[in-house]
Amino acid sequence: MSPRLLLRLHRIGLIAMAYFSIFYMLVNSAAFPIIAGKTRAAQEAFGHSVTVLGATFAWLLPLPVRPDTAAGYLQWRGYGFFAILFAAWGLFSACGAVRRDEDKGLVESWLSSGVSRLRLLATRSMFFAALSAEIVTVAGVAGWLGCVIAGTPADVAGLVGESAALWALTLACFGIGLLVAQLVGEFRAAASAGGAVLLLMFLLDSIGRSSVHRAPFTDISVFSLFNQSNSVAPGGSFDLVATILLFVIGAVATVVAAAAFVRRDVGSGLIRQRPRRATEVHEASANPLLRIPVMRGLWVRRIGALGWTVGMGVTAAAVVLLVNATATFFATTPSLSTYLRGLAGNVHTVLLALIWLSFAQALLAILSITTVSRWSSDDSSGVLEMQLAEPIPRWRVLAERTSELTVTVTVISFVAMAVILALAPDEGIAVDIGKLLVATALLIPFALTFAAVGALLAGWRPRVAVVVLSTIAAISYLVFELGPLFKWPAWADNLSVFQLYGTPLITPVFVGGLVAMLAIVVVGFGSAGVVLSRRDVAA
Amino acid sequence: MTSAIVMQGLTKDYGSGHGLFDLDLEVAEGEVFGFLGPNGAGKTTTIRLLMGVIHASAGSATIFGLDCDRDSVAVKRDVGYLPGELPQFGGMRGNEVVTYLGGMRGGIDTARVKELSERLELDLGRRFREYSRGNKQKLGLVLAFMHRPRLLILDEPTSGLDPLNQQTFQHLVGEAKDSGATVFLSSHVLSEVEETCSRVGIIRGGRLVSDMTMDKVHELRFHEVTLEFSGNVPDAAVRAAAGVEDVAVYGARLTCTVHGGFDGLLAAISGHAVVDMVSKEPSLETLFLSYYKQ
Numbered sequence: 001m002s003p004r005l006l007l008r009l010h011r012i013g014l015i016a017m018a019y020f021s022i023f024y025m026l027v028n029s030a031a032f033p034i035i036a037g038k039t040r041a042a043q044e045a046f047g048h049s050v051t052v053l054g055a056t057f058a059w060l061l062p063l064p065v066r067p068d069t070a071a072g073y074l075q076w077r078g079y080g081f082f083a084i085l086f087a088a089w090g091l092f093s094a095c096g097a098v099r100r101d102e103d104k105g106l107v108e109s110w111l112s113s114g115v116s117r118l119r120l121l122a123t124r125s126m127f128f129a130a131l132s133a134e135i136v137t138v139a140g141v142a143g144w145l146g147c148v149i150a151g152t153p154a155d156v157a158g159l160v161g162e163s164a165a166l167w168a169l170t171l172a173c174f175g176i177g178l179l180v181a182q183l184v185g186e187f188r189a190a191a192s193a194g195g196a197v198l199l200l201m202f203l204l205d206s207i208g209r210s211s212v213h214r215a216p217f218t219d220i221s222v223f224s225l226f227n228q229s230n231s232v233a234p235g236g237s238f239d240l241v242a243t244i245l246l247f248v249i250g251a252v253a254t255v256v257a258a259a260a261f262v263r264r265d266v267g268s269g270l271i272r273q274r275p276r277r278a279t280e281v282h283e284a285s286a287n288p289l290l291r292i293p294v295m296r297g298l299w300v301r302r303i304g305a306l307g308w309t310v311g312m313g314v315t316a317a318a319v320v321l322l323v324n325a326t327a328t329f330f331a332t333t334p335s336l337s338t339y340l341r342g343l344a345g346n347v348h349t350v351l352l353a354l355i356w357l358s359f360a361q362a363l364l365a366i367l368s369i370t371t372v373s374r375w376s377s378d379d380s381s382g383v384l385e386m387q388l389a390e391p392i393p394r395w396r397v398l399a400e401r402t403s404e405l406t407v408t409v410t411v412i413s414f415v416a417m418a419v420i421l422a423l424a425p426d427e428g429i430a431v432d433i434g435k436l437l438v439a440t441a442l443l444i445p446f447a448l449t450f451a452a453v454g455a456l457l458a459g460w461r462p463r464v465a466v467v468v469l470s471t472i473a474a475i476s477y478l479v480f481e482l483g484p485l486f487k488w489p490a491w492a493d494n495l496s497v498f499q500l501y502g503t504p505l506i507t508p509v510f511v512g513g514l515v516a517m518l519a520i521v522v523v524g525f526g527s528a529g530v531v532l533s534r535r536d537v538a539a
Numbered sequence: 540m541t542s543a544i545v546m547q548g549l550t551k552d553y554g555s556g557h558g559l560f561d562l563d564l565e566v567a568e569g570e571v572f573g574f575l576g577p578n579g580a581g582k583t584t585t586i587r588l589l590m591g592v593i594h595a596s597a598g599s600a601t602i603f604g605l606d607c608d609r610d611s612v613a614v615k616r617d618v619g620y621l622p623g624e625l626p627q628f629g630g631m632r633g634n635e636v637v638t639y640l641g642g643m644r645g646g647i648d649t650a651r652v653k654e655l656s657e658r659l660e661l662d663l664g665r666r667f668r669e670y671s672r673g674n675k676q677k678l679g680l681v682l683a684f685m686h687r688p689r690l691l692i693l694d695e696p697t698s699g700l701d702p703l704n705q706q707t708f709q710h711l712v713g714e715a716k717d718s719g720a721t722v723f724l725s726s727h728v729l730s731e732v733e734e735t736c737s738r739v740g741i742i743r744g745g746r747l748v749s750d751m752t753m754d755k756v757h758e759l760r761f762h763e764v765t766l767e768f769s770g771n772v773p774d775a776a777v778r779a780a781a782g783v784e785d786v787a788v789y790g791a792r793l794t795c796t797v798h799g800g801f802d803g804l805l806a807a808i809s810g811h812a813v814v815d816m817v818s819k820e821p822s823l824e825t826l827f828l829s830y831y832k833q
């Protein structure tokens with residue numbers, strides 16, 4: 001198990017995290033004078049606006065501290081967001097290190113070479129600890145450099161403290177991922193279960209932050225422990241105890257994971273289904289859905305689709321509850337009452353639009369990327385070759401894939417809409433059903449826009465499709481976020497798919513954006529069909 | 540006899556000398572053709588060109604008169620295909636994979652699926668990821684044979700199968716041949732080809748180096764002979780004997796290879812006291828290797 005091989009196994013996460021960390025931290029600190037203005041008065045006014053805005057996003061990020069300074073802004077925008085990003089990285093890296101390596105036969109190979117299970121897990125953990133320490137450091141240095149460029153250097157001790165907290169959070173999530181991955185036998189199941197644990201912890205912290213009443217068990221959330229520190233911001237503090245607790249959580253989870261690893265069989269999880277019947281089956285499946293185009297793909301991926309549907313439904317429910325809590329928080333905070341009165345329309349509706357549609361867009365973009373990832377792996381794994389061994393043209397494979405995704409996105413979106421409609425009245429939120437219907441329907445071309453670009457990439461160069469599409473999605477999101485701050489021209493803003501979607505719950509439908517999305521969908525899938533028909537499969 | 544497969548100047552150039560070059564080959568309807576070659580020789584490339592999965596750099600291939608590339612959908616109606624390695628179908632059960640891919644074809648002969656899975660002793664109720672390598676291969680065979688295709692294209696079909704199931708496979712190929720189907724199978728295990736094929740093509744470095752009937756292959760056969768003498772070893776007479784080659788002497792023991800009949804060797808050793816004589820028929824593998832040495 002050479003460091004070179006370990007480095008290779010982590011290379012995608014390493015490269016992506018390094019580049020993104022540097023870019024994101026530099027932009028959010030160095031650009032501060034451009035965004036906030038160069039005079040002290042302008043920066044104070046900006047800080048006040050961000051405080052108000054930060055309260056709106058309290059469900060997502062910790063409340064800003066001294067956002068009138070580059071360091072304070074970096075604390076809020078940089079480290080607030082990085083908590084989510086690094087937690088996810090830690091979790092999925094751990095799930096991959098356990099389950100993907102076993103799927104590839106690497107674990108069996110290492111163990112057969114005389115390496116003990118404990119040593120194997122310890123080596124992987126220590127390597128990731130070293131790797132994540134480097135990325136956290138790189139992020140901190142980029143942030144410090146950005147603040148220097150902005151002309152207001154950040155406190156180095158504060159940066160070190162916050163970096164330590166971020167590292168501890170990453171390792172805690174890596175430990176949780178290691179533990180969850182011991183329980184189940186597949187990467188997807190491990191990633192889903194681990195993701196659910198993190199989502200629960202995030203929601204606990206989110207509710208605790210944005211509600212007047214502190215939710216129970218908030219302190220067990222790793223996000224809550226991380227957010228105890230905000231030492232980059234002037235006047236902020238570093239919570240040593242909370243950080244040590246994060247390290248302890250990571251260490252304990254890793255030790256328990258090691259115990260589980262020693263106990264279980266390689267290639268399976270600790271939780272195993274009891275072997276069923278002894279009789280053999282020699283008949284083809286009688287399931288009629290497997291014979292119907294589109295339905296067969298949906299059936300094969302029914303568990304994943306169900307997971308997404310439930311996940312989006314739960315998220316929609318949480319958002320509805322969060323909207324009410326956030327509105328209450330606004331109403332009980334004197335400095336925010338002005339902001340509340342400044343909003344056009346019903347406050348609850350506006351907050352619902354801002355929060356729910358942001359969530360829905362982000363989740364559906366991720367769904368599209370994961371779907372494109374499957375299309376690419378179908379090519380390299382030979383599934384596409386087996387499909388094409390049947391008498392069906394290539395364009396039909398593409399058409400079935402597109403239809404499956406369309407049905408999935410439609411079901412997911414409308415189930416979430418139904419959840420909102422069911423819960424909103426009880427929460428006192430007035431929802432315009434027509435607008436919600438339109439906003440939900442528009443999520444379909446939104447998701448398909450990413451999928452169309454992905455289909456073209458998967459048809460052209462399947463091995464790089466996911467990386468390129470993820471980059472496009474990330475840039476699209478950054479344009480959406482940074483465009484208004486930098487006051488970019490409309491055409492530049494409209495390069496973002498998120499921007500093309502608009503805000504259909506509170507403003508009229510962005511017709512130009514819809515036309516652009518539909519054009520991308522048609523051209524993307526059309527070109528994908530041409531490219532796929534001309535390309536060698538799995539070559 | 541009409542041709543099931545015709546390849547003319549078929550080329551797939553991957554650069555740096557890799558790929559398949561100027562392959563001219565015909566396989567008649569009802570024939571069982573073995574496509575032999577070591578790993579990386581171009582067997583799978585040829586098969587994937589026939590299946591229309593990859594596109595030729597030059598030349599053409601037809602199956603039952605239809606272009607493998609342009610008419611690939613129509614071609615596949617008549618073809619049963621076993622790839623060199625089955626893809627991961629993950630959590631799907633064996634019978635779900637059968638119905639899933641059968642559904643794409645447009646219909647499933649359930650009785651045939653039952654017959655095949657019983658003969659191959661394959662439990663279709665288990666999940667694909669639980670299958671051993673051999674069971675995955677059996678599933679691949681069920682998928683290839685289940686619609687009684689006119690042409691079977693099989694890439695290393697006995698890979699991972701135990702001897703009993705290899706025998707079942709040979710029976711299946713024999714039955715397919717008896718019903719008039721054509722079989723094109725690739726292998727680097729010559730013994731399986733010997734059991735099932737009527738003609739073989741040998742490919743090396745992307746080029747067809749030989750195309751011969753099994754009778755011709757058998758004609759190429761030789762015997763490895765070891766003789767032990769109680770007295771003098773007549774090595775000079777043996778070396779001079781017709782059809783005898785590779786003579787070596789180790790004390791009282793002499794080894795040689797004999798091509799054709801034994802008359803020359805027997806005449807050379809007549810009058811000498813032979814205490815032991817062992818004659819081994821070499822495997823096709825040995826033939827194959829000696830062919831490549833040329």
